[in-house]
Amino acid sequence: MTVNYKEEVFYSTQELSHMWKVPQEQIKKIVTDKQFTQHQINGGEYIQKHDLDNLVDELLSSLGVSHVYYEIPEFLKTCTSPWAVTLVKMYQDKFTCPASISPIQGDLLRTLVGDIAPKNVLEIGCYTGVSTVWLAAGLEQVGSKATVHSVDLFVDPIMPVAPSHCGYLDNPLEYAQKSVDSAQLSHRVKFHKMHSIEMGEKVDELLNESIDFLFIDGDHTITGCVNDFRLFYPHVSVGGYIILHDIYPEVCAWNGPRYVIDNFIKKSPHFELLEIKTSPKNFGMAFIRKLGRDKKLEFFLQATSKLSDTIRDKPIGNFIRKRILRSGINT
Numbered sequence: 001m002t003v004n005y006k007e008e009v010f011y012s013t014q015e016l017s018h019m020w021k022v023p024q025e026q027i028k029k030i031v032t033d034k035q036f037t038q039h040q041i042n043g044g045e046y047i048q049k050h051d052l053d054n055l056v057d058e059l060l061s062s063l064g065v066s067h068v069y070y071e072i073p074e075f076l077k078t079c080t081s082p083w084a085v086t087l088v089k090m091y092q093d094k095f096t097c098p099a100s101i102s103p104i105q106g107d108l109l110r111t112l113v114g115d116i117a118p119k120n121v122l123e124i125g126c127y128t129g130v131s132t133v134w135l136a137a138g139l140e141q142v143g144s145k146a147t148v149h150s151v152d153l154f155v156d157p158i159m160p161v162a163p164s165h166c167g168y169l170d171n172p173l174e175y176a177q178k179s180v181d182s183a184q185l186s187h188r189v190k191f192h193k194m195h196s197i198e199m200g201e202k203v204d205e206l207l208n209e210s211i212d213f214l215f216i217d218g219d220h221t222i223t224g225c226v227n228d229f230r231l232f233y234p235h236v237s238v239g240g241y242i243i244l245h246d247i248y249p250e251v252c253a254w255n256g257p258r259y260v261i262d263n264f265i266k267k268s269p270h271f272e273l274l275e276i277k278t279s280p281k282n283f284g285m286a287f288i289r290k291l292g293r294d295k296k297l298e299f300f301l302q303a304t305s306k307l308s309d310t311i312r313d314k315p316i317g318n319f320i321r322k323r324i325l326r327s328g329i330n331t
């Protein structure tokens, strides 16, 4: 359990063991061998918060797992625009890969936003703001006056959970805001720290217009993704775009986006769908254009939301192990 002691935050080795799914003895051994300072509080062994990042490094290395970073393409490295310089810096942080979109995927979003020039962008799930910077850079490039509204729970702190993110981050909202500031894009971005369901209830009041570009990259479970689709799809303008990330469960190990595509998008004549491969790993993205209102689908989604307890995710195995094996990016 976390304790605050003399204005410092401490984590018990028992809690870390539970969180990282590693035997407590293994953590204790690293703590002793590598001479981390242990604190005895209320009879338990505790590690100070600022030691966690180094502890994770040692732990991962003892498991034979090394940090993996996205390769930065030449065009991004050499670009001197503040957004590019900021992104290069963000991609050097341990918690970025593979939880955030890759530079190649980000550039695709940036150019799309530049081409479409939407009057607004709504992003569900921004994590530390990498995709947000890419989206805002696209708007900025075409001199759009639009805003990227970005919703996330911004759960503090981001704990290392290999392999989905391997670094520790104290305050993701602060990090995201600082990144957007250093990208000189703060006039283009508004962060909303809330659950997407809460955003769904406020979307009319907050945006005051329909959504032209909706990027869904939040809760990837079936229940979560169906909920986000149900809440926001009716607010997308006719001709507007919905982008889903992580659409290939066999690679990304999440099945929510696939479920939405197969059960709603493909079954309705009111969408155009393009699935594309992504790099460096094919987690996949779907570009969906809303051609018209599908009242039957809207009615169905509203009706089933009342029965959402019956839409159950089927766990697809040990997420962490599968992701290591399938992505091959942490071995």
Ligand SMILES: C[S@@+](CC[C@H](N)C(=O)[O-])C[C@H]1O[C@@H](n2cnc3c(N)ncnc32)[C@H](O)[C@@H]1O
Pocket (backbone or CB within 6 Å): 099, 100, 101, 124, 125, 126, 127, 128, 129, 130, 131, 132, 151, 152, 153, 154, 155, 194, 195, 196, 197, 217, 218, 219, 220, 224
């Ligand atoms: C895969 S990460 C997003 C990565 C980000 N789009 C990027 O490319 O940099 C998923 C994020 O969704 C957020 N999230 C999950 N469920 C959510 C919900 N119901 N409402 C708001 N945010 C949610 C998580 O906090 C997490 O930061």
